[in-house]
Amino acid sequence: MADDVLTAVLSLRRAGSRVGAERIALLEAVAAEGSITKAAKVLGLSYKGAWDAAQALNNLFDRPLIQAQAGGAKGGAAELTPQGQAVLTAFRKVEAELGGVIARLEAGLGGADIGELFWGLGMRTSARNALRGTVSAVTDGAVNAEVTLKVAEGLEIVAIVTRDSVRELDLAVGKPAIALIKSSFVTLAVGEGIRTSARNQLRGSVISREDGAVNSEISLSLADGKSLAASITLESARALELAPGASVWALIKAPHVILAVE
Template identity: 45%
Template structure:
């Protein structure tokens, strides 16, 4: 079957799409796998290429098989066995993919250099990237990491939201390292509306929730069982909160009511742009 796929060396494999993944008819080849493809071209060995990109030997083999299957033609010719972990070389199609990728990377670098020369367009691009993010969570807030405190198992990440609000998040140590969370890093804080507890701003209650974001009610959508309450925070952000209908009636909420959103630090999910 591999030999049959190799016969047509001029077939169209797919189209590159930002951020330089390869979209084929059968699925997408990720940037990480494309990096492996480039490393194979450079080193001529699966094991050496895997070390170069930081993959395990098995993961590299699985990635090669997946790329060949997704492309519908052999991109990498592999040979099992031997102390070196097997040799590998790119097919004509695989070499063409690398040439196209290198050219696109060069064009991308030129484009980003022009953006920098034009002024502060990078912030606008970052904003558009955040706006295009899809999530089932109702609340996605942009923020900047202020400090990171690493523990044995968990890591506390403190964020500054636009307008000055502070948000605390607790993530696993592995997640913090994988996301490269450090001061100055831009992140998205994702908070499900049902995870937020509402309290009247006049209530001086003490809770274990690390985050207390206060503002005023701007909109209420009441249902028979639950109600959605939208808050405008002092810093300019908005939060949507789902509470029960009895809670809405008990708190006597209406537009303009001063309230505080109580959010556990462990209920804040962090995301970064790849």
């Protein structure tokens, strides 16, 4: 567990001090306040912003960092898991050590900003869903390859990428990778006996539903604390009667899954 925590913490730190600090601040606020709503108020965030950040953190680690129940504007109980506490402690220790190292490096570079020099390491994506996992299988083809990513126990996501991408990203069994999925690429279905050509058929339950004038954003709970966001039409959300607690299938075509490595 210690190695996993350190790797994840360094990944957060490489993503840029601003991004890392914001997420660590959320962990600290949840630990202190005991709810997402109160943590959001302390940090000056909207409830949705804080909830989305908590879900993103849980998706990027092998085990959930925050255990929470959606309570909306009225609040719901939340606490850090042992993994969350370990990450929080490790991050502060690593940050203190790296702070001294970076200061010495910048002094040696004539005061250049390390963050500006290595901005690419903090790449951020518009994809609503980013789930970190480990490659469990690679099936080679004539042009493309099928890559299976284990993101939780009993939860795998399959992606179709080019053979060149497999080589360039060094995708091999046991290697870590992140699955990026746009929320608009997630199709939802209800009921049993679903027959579809979508390679990924993930079972989940609705955490929340936010309706807009035309579309609805549906947040789903998957296995082992992982979550997924889907953007569908408001008419479809009503027709499927999607409400918190409803059982649903998330369908994702394998070519719609983008793989990234750190």
